[in-house]
Amino acid sequence: MPRRYALMLGCLIPTRLPQIELSVRKVFPLLDVELDDSFDFACCPNSPYIKPLDKEAWLAMAARNLSLVEEAGLTLTTPCPGCSNTLLEAKHELDHDKELRARINERLKTIDKEYKGKTKVRHMLQVLVEDIGLKKVGAVVKDPVDLKVAAHYGCHLLKPSKVMGFEEPFTAHSLEDLVKVVGGTPVEYENRDMCCGLVLGSTHQDGSLELAHRKLTTVASAGGEALLVCCPTCFLQFDTGQMRAAKKYNADYSVPILYFSQLLGLAAGLTDKDMGLNAHRTKTTSVTNAVKKA
Amino acid sequence: MSSKGPEAGAVSQFSGELQALLDPEGIPHCYQCIRCNSACPSALATGVFNPRKVILELLLGELPDVTTEDPVWMCVNCHSCEEACPKGVHVAGIMNAVRNVGFKNGVAPKAYIGNATLLLASGLVAQPQGIDRARNQVGLGKMRMPNVEEIRKLLEGTTLKAKGGGK
Numbered sequence: 001m002p003r004r005y006a007l008m009l010g011c012l013i014p015t016r017l018p019q020i021e022l023s024v025r026k027v028f029p030l031l032d033v034e035l036d037d038s039f040d041f042a043c044c045p046n047s048p049y050i051k052p053l054d055k056e057a058w059l060a061m062a063a064r065n066l067s068l069v070e071e072a073g074l075t076l077t078t079p080c081p082g083c084s085n086t087l088l089e090a091k092h093e094l095d096h097d098k099e100l101r102a103r104i105n106e107r108l109k110t111i112d113k114e115y116k117g118k119t120k121v122r123h124m125l126q127v128l129v130e131d132i133g134l135k136k137v138g139a140v141v142k143d144p145v146d147l148k149v150a151a152h153y154g155c156h157l158l159k160p161s162k163v164m165g166f167e168e169p170f171t172a173h174s175l176e177d178l179v180k181v182v183g184g185t186p187v188e189y190e191n192r193d194m195c196c197g198l199v200l201g202s203t204h205q206d207g208s209l210e211l212a213h214r215k216l217t218t219v220a221s222a223g224g225e226a227l228l229v230c231c232p233t234c235f236l237q238f239d240t241g242q243m244r245a246a247k248k249y250n251a252d253y254s255v256p257i258l259y260f261s262q263l264l265g266l267a268a269g270l271t272d273k274d275m276g277l278n279a280h281r282t283k284t285t286s287v288t289n290a291v292k293k294a
Numbered sequence: 295m296s297s298k299g300p301e302a303g304a305v306s307q308f309s310g311e312l313q314a315l316l317d318p319e320g321i322p323h324c325y326q327c328i329r330c331n332s333a334c335p336s337a338l339a340t341g342v343f344n345p346r347k348v349i350l351e352l353l354l355g356e357l358p359d360v361t362t363e364d365p366v367w368m369c370v371n372c373h374s375c376e377e378a379c380p381k382g383v384h385v386a387g388i389m390n391a392v393r394n395v396g397f398k399n400g401v402a403p404k405a406y407i408g409n410a411t412l413l414l415a416s417g418l419v420a421q422p423q424g425i426d427r428a429r430n431q432v433g434l435g436k437m438r439m440p441n442v443e444e445i446r447k448l449l450e451g452t453t454l455k456a457k458g459g460g461k
Contacts, residue, residue, distance in 0.1 A: 014437045015420035018429045042417035042440035047371045049409035049419070050454070052393035053402055055311070057454035064448060111444050155372035160386075169377055195335035199370040202405030207339030207368070276432035 003131060005122075006069045007035040008087075010080035011043050012232040019276025020232060023261040024079050024124060026274050030140050031132050035077070039068045044086040047156070048199040051086070059100070060107045062090030063115040067108060075120040077127050079261070081231045084123040085156035085164065091121065092163045123157055125230045125260055126166050129174040134181050142269040144183025147290040149263070150224035150255075151175035151186060152215070152238070154231040155195050169193060175228050178260060182267035183292070189222035191215055198237035212237055212245045216253040226256045226287055228263060235259055240281045256284040266291050312391040315384050316352055323381040324349050330375035330385045336368040343368035345375055345385050348392060360396030362403050367393065400457050410458030414449070417442040 013020045028035055042061060043050070051058045066087060069076050078084050094101045095117050105114055122130075128137060158169040167174060170193055176186035197211025216238065219227055229235050239257040246252060262275040266287070277284045316322055328346050336343045343365040351358060360366060366389055375385035396402065402410075412419045417440035426436060449455040 011418040011420045014429070014434075015418065015425045016428060018432050018434045022432045022434055040441050040444075042442075042445050043413050043419050045413060046409070046419055049406050050413065051371060052367070052369070052390045053397045053406055053410055053458070054452055054454035055390060055394055057449050057452040060448055060452070061445065064445075107448060110450065111448050155370075155374065159373035160376050195370065195372045195374065197335060197339060197370075200336055200339060200368060203368045203403055204336070204340045207336065210339045211335055273433075279428070279431050 002032045002034040004034045004036060004074055005077040005127065006039050006072060006074040007037045008039070008041045008044075008065065008076055008078040008080075008083055009037070010078060010083040010232070011046070012082075012236070013079055017232045017235055017279075019262070019279040020079055020235065020259045022274070022276045023259060023265050026270055027261040027265045027268065028124070028127075030268055031128070031137065033127070033132070036072070036074060039072075041065050041068065044080075044083040046082050047086050047089070048082075058086070059090050059093065059104050062086050063094060063104045063108060064111070064113055066091060066119045066121075067113045067115045069119045070116050073118075075122055077122050077124050079124045079230075079232070079259070081123055081154060081156035082233060084121055085159075087121045088163050088165070089160075091117065091119070123166070123230070125157065125174060128260070128264075129177065134177055137178070137264065138181045140264075140268045141182055142294050143267055144292050145263060145267050145287070145290055146292055147184045147287060148187045148223050148225045149179045149184045149228050149258075150189050150219040150222065150226070151179065151192065151228045152196070152234055153193065154229065154234045157230055175230065175260060178264065179228065182263055184263075187219070187222050187224040189224060190218045196231075196234040196237040198233045198241065208237075209241070209245045209248050212241045213249050213251065216242060216245060216255055217251065219255050220253045224255060225290070226258050226263075228258050228260055230260050238282075242282045254283070254286075256280070256282055256287050258284075258287065269294075312352070312388070312395070315388045315391055316349070322353050324353065324383045325381065326350060327380065329378040329380065330383075333374040333378035335372060335374060336370055340365065340368055345369065345389060349383070349385070349388060352388070352392075357395070358392055360392060360399075360401055362401055364396070366396075367403050367406070369393075394453075397457060398453050402457075407459050410454055414446065414455065414458050415442070416440075417445045
């Protein structure tokens with residue numbers, strides 16, 4: 001029996017980084033996962049911008065997204081940690097504050113919806129390592145990817161840890177474990193747990209590029225041949241932003257960026273086109289060259 | 295940040311959520327140890343954003359008069375501060391509550407308002423231009439957009455709807 005999940009793609013992935021959408025749609029069925037994309041999800045809404053403006057609106061929209069899945073009785077999964085963070089933080093508040101839940105439900109009533117608190121939320125990396133298990137994931141690996149890979153977890157997959165309920169921020173290891181499973185070598189580097197800095201760019205462009213520069217410099221100097229991410233925001237910062245940082249700092253990092261399901265897909269025998277590598281800004285030829293075709 | 299009514303020990307002057315965040319059990323939890331700042335990527339990269347100082351001002355009873363240039367908008371909600379805080383203070387929650395007050399007065403940087411405007415226009419935070427082209431490039435078809443009329447109805451009467459720009 002396949003495992004079924006309600007798929008919430010969020011905003012950034014389907015509109016700006018469809019290569020990530022493509023890769024999860026191609027890879028997860030190989031692991032006997034069925035993704036139901038029939039739900040009318042809107043923006044989660046994002047916590048860096050919408051929550052600081054109006055928390056009530058943020059909660060109402062999050063509660064609406066969660067309510068859509070309740071009747072279907074599915075677990076909601078998303079490739080975006082911004083979405084999983086917003087939904088889990090909103091759920092945490094609504095499940096621990098009856099008055100707040102009643103107030104948000106009054107609002108939901110105007111669109112014939114109700115939040116009952118039944119929906120479970122899991123980022124797709126968590127589905128991969130906890131629900132499916134890396135042992136089963138290893139069984140789909142056909143073409144080992146012989147590459148030194150640095151992992152970047154970003155902020156919202158793991159933090160705040162007491163709400164996200166996945167690995168501890170400073171000792172997380174699921175991405176490094178995945179690198180080993182596909183035949184690569186995880187690279188240790190300074191600043192692994194530092195924010196990518198993309199969001200800071202809207203109020204402080206120099207600070208944002210500084211964070212990208214620090215990260216990419218340490219990855220490259222530690223021998224990282226690729227940077228593995230699980231977040232579209234981090235992906236944008238290190239892929240598109242890498243060109244901006246290279247120009248500002250007169251640097252050549254040459255670090256290709258991979259979303260975790262793209263790495264797994266390549267190892268599972270899918271092509272670079274299947275993984276949408278043609279849409280990347282930073283060259284990925286070193287990655288495709290490292291795939292040892294069986 | 296300028297101040298409004300700096301009465302000593304005036305945490306109780308703030309209503310609702312902000313007070314609950316500062317003063318969860320009748321005692322302000324923050325003792326100004328600066329671990330939030332040390333863990334903060336925005337403090338590191340900008341040298342001007344200082345979450346500890348925002349909290350100090352609040353503890354001294356100063357409700358910040360938030361402007362669009364205020365460094366508090368440099369908080370990216372990464373929650374690194376909360377992981378570092380030995381007292382369990384919801385530092386990011388406090389930064390949000392302060393900014394919520396600012397936005398009620400119509401104050402927010404352009405990028406924030408831009409996000410709100412996009413959200414109210416389509417239900418997603420995404421520029422409509424170039425979506426089909428990006429999807430075609432990787433062989434994906436048109437995406438289905440959310441029911442934005444329902445979103446607008448849901449947000450009726452919120453600050454976001456009133457001050458978020460657009461139609």
